[in-house]
Amino acid sequence: MSNLLNEAKALQNEIVKDRRYLHRHAELGMDLPVTSAYIVKRLKEMGYQPEIIAGSGVVVLAGGKKPGKVILLRADIDALPIVEENDLEYKSETENMHACGHDAHAAMLLGAAKLLKDHEDEIEGTVKLMFQPAEERLYGAKAMLEAGVLESPKVDAAAMIHIFSGMPMKAGTLVVAEGGYSSSSGDMFHIDIQGKGGHGAMPQNSVDPLNAAAHIFMGLQEIIAREVTPSSTAIITIGQIHGGNAANIIPDTSFIEGSIRAFDKDERELMKRRVVEISKGIASTYRAEASVEYRMECPSVYNDSSLSKLSIYANRKMLGADNVLSFADVFTGGRMTGSEDFGFISEKVPSIMMALGGGSPEEGYPYPQHHPKINFKEDVFYIGAAVYTNTAIQWLKNN
Template sequence: MTADAPRSLLTQARQLLPDLVSTRRALHRAPELGLHLPRTQATVLAALAELPLSVTTGKRLSSVVATLDGAHPGPTVLLRGDMDALPQREDTVLEFTSELPDAMHACGHDLHTAMLIGAARLLAARRDELRGRVVFMFQPGEEGAGGARHMIDEGVLGTRGDGGVDAAFALHVSTRLDSGTLHLRPGPTLAACDSLHVTVRGRGGHASAPHRALDPVPVACEIVQALQTMVTRTVHVFDPAVVTVAGITAGTTTNIIPETAELHGTLRTLTPDTRRLLRENVARVAHHVAAAHGATAEVELPEGYPPVVND
C-alpha cells in the first residue's frame, strides 16, 4: 500500500460511519440472547450481501463466517466480533432503545457487530491490494453460552490442509478509554471466569428460638467474609484474583429460620496456577466455615472461559 493508504482508509471509514451507526442502532433495538440470533444473523447477511465474500452460516448456532480472499498470497487473519445481548431490562429514553422487555445490548456487542461489518466493507474494497485472506467471524453466544467453541468445532479456524488461521484479532469497546484510542498489551488481558454456587445447609426453626435451629444465614455471611480474607492472604498480589459473591438467597418470611442459604458469584483469575489455587481454597473455606458452626456446605464451581492471553 502507498504511504497515503492509512489516511485514505480512515477517510473511507468515516464515509461508512452513518450507515454503520444505523446498523448498530437497528441491532440495539432488536437484541437477542444466547446461541440463536436469527434477526441479528439476517442483518449481518444483508449487510454483507453485495461484497465479494464467501459466506457460511452455523449449523448449531446463528453464526456467520465470511471469507475474503485477497488478490495476492499471504497469511490468513481472523477478525472476530460477538453479537449476543444480555438478559437485562434497558432503562433509557434513547430513540433506538431495546424493543424487548428483558434483553438489551448492555455490553456493546451491537457495536462490535457493526464494526466488523465496517471492516469487511473496507477490506473488500481493497481486495486487489490485499495479501492473504481475512476471515470475519460473527459469533453468537459470548455471554456464557460458549459460542466460540461451537464455531471452532464447525471449522472457523480452518484445517491444516488449507493452512488454517495464522493470527486472530478481537477487541472490546470500553467506557474507560477516550474515543479514538486503543489499549493493548501482551500476556493475560482478560480474566478467566468461573461460577460460584454454595448451598449452606443447617436446620430450620422459629425465629424466637434460634438455639433450637441451626441458622444457615450467619454461616453464609461468615463464608462471604472469609472468602475475601482468603484472597488477600493466599493469592500473590502480582498474579491477582477476584472472588465476588453477587447474590445471597435465604428464607421466605420474617419469623422462620430457613434450612438453607445460597451464595452465587464468580471467580476471576489470570493464570492456570492461581485459578486452580482459588478453586481449591474457595471449596475449603466454605466447607470448613460451615463445619465450624455444625452446618454443611455444598460447593459447585462450574468452569467458564479461560483467560485471554495475547502473544
C-alpha cells in the first residue's frame, strides 16, 4: 500500500466524522448555510483560507509553493428533498437527505485538503478545491463558474468523484471514465400554447390549444425517429400536458413540459432547436401560438482522454490494478444516462469523471441513489480522499 493511501487511511475517522455531521444537517440547493460554515471551519482548522463564492460554494487553494499548473478538484455538497428512512445514529435531522452521497464527497475532499496540506511543499503547482452547491438542480457548477471559480488562478484541468451504492461495483473500486462523453445532457423545456377560448359547441370561433398540444406531442416524437442518428442514445420525454377544466369549454391556453437527454453535443443542440421549431410550426398550423422556454439546461460531461489515462495509471499504482476499472466495465456503453452538472466545467477545461464503489447489493447495500434508505460503506471514504489527492499531485507532476 502506498504512503499516500496509508496516510489517507489514518484520516478515516476524521472523514467519517465530517460525513456524519454533514449527513445530519442535510440542506438543499444553493442555500447551504450549515454545510458551508462547517466546511469553512474545518478548512480553517487545517490552516487554509477558504473563500465563499456563489452563496454557499467554498473554494480553497493548496500548494502553489512550486511553480506549475492548476488542477481543480470538485465535490458537490447539496442534499435532496427526501425524508430519510434509515435508522442511524447520524440520521438526518432535517426534512432533507444526503441520498446521493454528496456528504461523502464533501468529507472525502476535506480529507484530501488535509493530505494536500501535509504535502504542500511537494506539490508542483496549485490544487483548487471546489465545494459546490446545487448539483441536484444542475445549476450549482454554472453559478460557481459565473462567480469565477476557473479564474485567478486560472484552472488548467478538473477532476471529480461520485460515490455509488446499490450497483454491481465492489466497495472501494474506482471507476474512471474513458475519453469522450460519460453522462447525458439534461434540458427541461416548457411550452406555452396560446389559443382562444370559447364554447365547445362553436369551435369555429375559437383556437383550440389542446388540439395544438396533441399535435405538438406527436410532432416531437419525429425528432428521435427521423432526425437523430439511429445509433445514438437520445431521449425526449414529455412529462406533463395540461389544459382545460370542463367537457364543453375550449380553453384559452395549454402547456407541455418535457426533457431532452443526449450525449453528443451537436445532437443535443439539434434536438433543442427542433423542439422549438416544431412546436412553433405546429402551433401556427393550427392558428395557435407556442413559446418555448428551457428552464433547466446541463451539458454532458466530456472527459479528456489523456487525463483519463493518467488517472487510471496513477490510481492503479496506488490502489492496485484490480481495483481500478473503466466506465465501460460498469456502465452500459461506458456512460450513464443521468446528468451531472460537472458537464459545465468539462466544457471549459480538460476534465475527468470518476466513480467510487460505495457498496454493492451483495455487500449489503441494495438501495440505489436517491432512495430514502440508501447508505454508503464508510470504510471506503479514505480511498476517495486518496484518489482526489493522488490524481491532482500526479497530474501536476506530469503536466
